[in-house]
Amino acid sequence: MEKPLVGIIMGSDSDWETMKSAAELLKAHAIPYEVAVVSAHRTPERMVDYAKAAQGRGLKIIIAGAGGAAHLPGMVSALTPLPVLGVPVQSKALSGLDSLLSIVQMPPGIPTATFAIGAGGATNAAAFAMRILALDDPRVRDGLERYRQENEARALDGHAKIQP
Numbered sequence: 001m002e003k004p005l006v007g008i009i010m011g012s013d014s015d016w017e018t019m020k021s022a023a024e025l026l027k028a029h030a031i032p033y034e035v036a037v038v039s040a041h042r043t044p045e046r047m048v049d050y051a052k053a054a055q056g057r058g059l060k061i062i063i064a065g066a067g068g069a070a071h072l073p074g075m076v077s078a079l080t081p082l083p084v085l086g087v088p089v090q091s092k093a094l095s096g097l098d099s100l101l102s103i104v105q106m107p108p109g110i111p112t113a114t115f116a117i118g119a120g121g122a123t124n125a126a127a128f129a130m131r132i133l134a135l136d137d138p139r140v141r142d143g144l145e146r147y148r149q150e151n152e153a154r155a156l157d158g159h160a161k162i163q164p
């Protein structure tokens, strides 16, 4: 087993339905990743341990998803120098706007990337992680080019279908 380069963490197992989209993209491109439930609110000490150990364990990027009062991405970002990519999970009460605003409005000095609400955001967080890894890894660069071509083919296929 290759050592994971990307850590996908989420506040609750109920976020997996959203966050699995990130895992699927990384898996499709053979990028080693790990998955964990880590919560700033419910398991604060585990969060501190996870964030502080991440770089030393060889992780390069953390994708953090959370819903509602989504403090996890920002708190992890405060505890590690690694890039943290935040995914707002769609909440029932406020449709994820709460999650989005909780992640995006970080104070200067603690940068935390913020993606779209829901599974599309999780996919893009993984695609962005690939772009970061591609800076030093030609294999990931090739994978990204394949992914771009697949997306292009899918769009053109859709275009062909709507021609009268």
Ligand SMILES: Nc1c(C(=O)O)ncn1[C@@H]1O[C@H](COP(=O)(O)O)[C@@H](O)[C@H]1O
Pocket (backbone or CB within 6 Å): 010, 011, 012, 013, 014, 015, 038, 039, 040, 041, 042, 065, 066, 067, 068, 069, 070, 071, 072, 073, 089
């Ligand atoms: N936002 C956070 C954090 C955190 O930010 O640390 N921990 C859990 N949660 C969120 O609570 C929501 C409801 O969780 P449950 O479904 O377990 O009740 C989830 O979307 C989770 O991300």
